Amino acid sequence: MNCTLLTIGDEILIGQIVDTNSAWMAKQLNAIGIRVAEIISLSDSQQHIVEGLDRALAQSDIVLITGGLGPTKDDITKNVLADYFQSDLTFYPHIYAQLEEYLKRRGIAVVDAIHQMAMLPTKCQVIQNQKGMAAAMWFEQAGKVVVSMPGVPYEMIHFMEQSVLPMLADRFKLPAIYHHTLQCAGLGESVIAQKIEAIEDALPPHIKLAYLPSLGVVRLRLSASGDNYNALKADVLPIVEQIKNALTTKYLFAEGDETLPQTIAKLLLAKNATLATAESCTGGLIAHKITAIAGASSYFMGGVVTYSNQLKTQLLGVKPTTLDQYGAVSEQTVTEMAQGTIERLGVDYSIAVSGIAGPGGGTPDKPVGTIWVAVASKNKTRSKLFNYGRPHRDVNIELAANMALNELRKLLLDLEQ
C-alpha cells in the first residue's frame, strides 16, 4: 500500500516554515503498513496542484494533502479538488452550525466567511474539524483515496489520529503490524549493534529492526507484519526479552515513546522523592526539559544555573579552594555542586553539570566537549566524565543534558554507573 504526501502552500517553498507535518505523517503511516512513496511540496497554484495530484495518483493508492484550506483568497485547494473530482459545492448545515458554535465559544463575531467555509464538495465525505475551522475532505475514485486536511499541525494530527488513520486501515484492510520500541541511552548505534548482533542475525524475515538515533539516545524499533496482530506480538515479545537481556536496564531506559524526563518523573513519583538541578554549561536546559512535562511541580522543586564561580560558591557552597585548585570543570567541583544542591535546596536527589560547551574555552587538558556530570541522593554522590568530541555548542549542551538525566536515572534505579 503506497501513499504520496502533498503539502500545499507558498510558505514552505519560500522557506518560511519547516514542513514538520510530513515527517509526523510518514511515521504514523509506516506504523500501520502504508509506505510513503514520495513527499511533494507545491505552491498554491491550480496548475501545480492538478499536476501534483495526477502524478501522486499515478504512483499511489492514497494521497494525503495538507494545507491551502484557509479562508483567504490564496487558499484554493478546496475549489481545485472540487473541479478535479468534477463535483459541485454544496452547503453543509452541520458544518456551518459547528463553525458558528466555534466562533461563539471564543467570543468572536460570526462572520460571512464561515458560510463560504461550509460550502464543500458534494462528492466527498466531509470530516468535521474538532480543533479548528476548516473541515477535511475524503474523496474516492477508481479505488484510490484522496484526503485533504488543514496544514495547522495540531489540527492535522487530530484528524489523522481520530479519523484518517483508522479509516484508511479499515478501507484498505491493511495487514496487521506490531511495533515494539525500546529506548537506549549512553550507547552509540554501532556498540548497540555489536551487543545484539546475534539476535539481529537470527530475526525471522517478517520482523525488522530499525535504529533511530538522536543525541545521546537511540530508539530500537522491532516491526512485524503479517495476518494476525496477536500472533505477531507473540513472535516479537521473546525477541524484546532477548534484547532487554543483552542491553540491560543500565542502557535501556524505556519502552515505547517515553522520554528520559518522563522516565525520571515516574521513578521520582514512585519514590515520592524530590529533585533539584545545578547547571553550569547546560545553562538551564535540564530544568527546561524536566519542566516541559505537565505536572513536574510534584517532584521538581527547582534549580540553579550557576554560570559564574561566585554563584557556585554562594548558592551551592562549592569551596573557593576547590574552584582554584581543580577549576570549574572538574570532578571535584561538580561533586560539590550536586551535594550542595541536596543540602541547600533541601531535596532528595540532584543533578549537577559543568563542562565546556564551546566553541571557545577549550584547553589541551579540557578540550571543548568535556562534560562533568554528578548526581546525588542524600547519602550517595556519583560523578562521570563525558566527551563526545563534538565542536558544536548546541550539540554539546544537548548531549550533556541527556547524559546527566540518564545518570540520575541510573542512580534512582541503583544501577552501576
Added chain:
Amino acid sequence: MNCTLLTIGDEILIGQIVDTNSAWMAKQLNAIGIRVAEIISLSDSQQHIVEGLDRALAQSDIVLITGGLGPTKDDITKNVLADYFQSDLTFYPHIYAQLEEYLKRRGIAVVDAIHQMAMLPTKCQVIQNQKGMAAAMWFEQAGKVVVSMPGVPYEMIHFMEQSVLPMLADRFKLPAIYHHTLQCAGLGESVIAQKIEAIEDALPPHIKLAYLPSLGVVRLRLSASGDNYNALKADVLPIVEQIKNALTTKYLFAEGDETLPQTIAKLLLAKNATLATAESCTGGLIAHKITAIAGASSYFMGGVVTYSNQLKTQLLGVKPTTLDQYGAVSEQTVTEMAQGTIERLGVDYSIAVSGIAGPGGGTPDKPVGTIWVAVASKNKTRSKLFNYGRPHRDVNIELAANMALNELRKLLLDLEQ
C-alpha cells in the same frame, strides 16, 4: 529563475528525520531571486531518482539535490547521476588527498572506502567538502544546472554559502536583490499591519514586504529586485526609516537576523552590566536561551528556577505572606522575585517570570496562559501581565520566555513598558 529541490533518502519518507534542509535552502534561494517551484522527497531508488530528475528538469532551470552520498550501499545518488549524464567515473587525486588528510587529522585509520569516494563523474565540476567527506557535484546540460550535495545540514550549508549560491548567481546573471529585515516583538501581525498600512500601500511595485511570524516575534522583510544593488538599497532605506518611525524601538528590537538574546547581550556588554534570571513557569528556558549564545558568561552570572514556593522564599526572599495573600502567579510575587534576584545574586539586571503554562492549574481568575513578568535594575522594577489565551504548555512557555526577554530589552533601553 526556477529551482526544484530533491531530497533523497528513506529516512525522510519513513519520518525518521524532519527535512529542515529544504526550508533553509528555499530561504537562501529566494533571497537571491531564485523561486523554488517544488520540493520533492524521494527514496534511494534508481528509478525514483531518475523520474524525479526528469520532472525537475522539465519544470526548472536549476535542480539542487541533497542526500544519498554516504559511503554505504544504499547511497546510490552518485552512480545514478553518472548514468543520467552518461558520464564515466574517474579518480580525482586531490579529493583522495583531502579525504586522507581529513581522516588523519581526526586520528582515524585511512580506509579503502575513501578511494571509492574519490571516484567521481568525469562530466561534472567537483566541489571539495570543507566540513565532511562526500564531495559535491555540479552538472550542466542544455543550459540547466544540477548540483548534488550531502544531506548533513552543516555540510550542505557550507557548500551553499561558499560555493553553490555564488556560483548560481554568477552562472545565471541573477537580477540584483536587496533585502532588509526588521524584527518586532510584542505586537501581533495584524496590529503591525495596521500601524504601517499607509507605508505598505505606498510601496512601489519592485519592493515587497513579507511578514514572518513566530511565537512573540514577527520579522518584517523588505525585498527589492532590479538591475542595480545600490539603487535598490537607496530605494529601500527610506522605507526602512518610515517603518522604524511608525513602529519605534519599543517594538522593533533588531535589524537583520539578530535574536532577542543577542540584542540583550549587546546591550549588557555595552553597559558592562550583569544579568541573572528567576524563573518559575518558564522552568529554565530563559536561561537556556541566554546561554545558547557563545560568550554569555561575560554578562550572565546565572539564575534560579524556583518551581516551589519554598525556594522562591529561600533563594529569592519572596515573603511567605506575599505568596499566601496573592499567590505565586501575581504581580507582587514576580516583583519580589526580580528584586530578590538583584539583591541576592548581586547582579545589575534581572528577569523574573511566574505563570500558568498549563494544561492544568488554571482558575477562573488566573486561566491557563496567565504570565506575570518582572524586570529589574538596581533602582527600578517593572512588571507586566500577559495572556495570549493559548492552551498549549510549550507555546505558553516559549511566549513567556520571549516576552520576558523583550521586557528586559525595554528596561535596558529605558523605553516605556
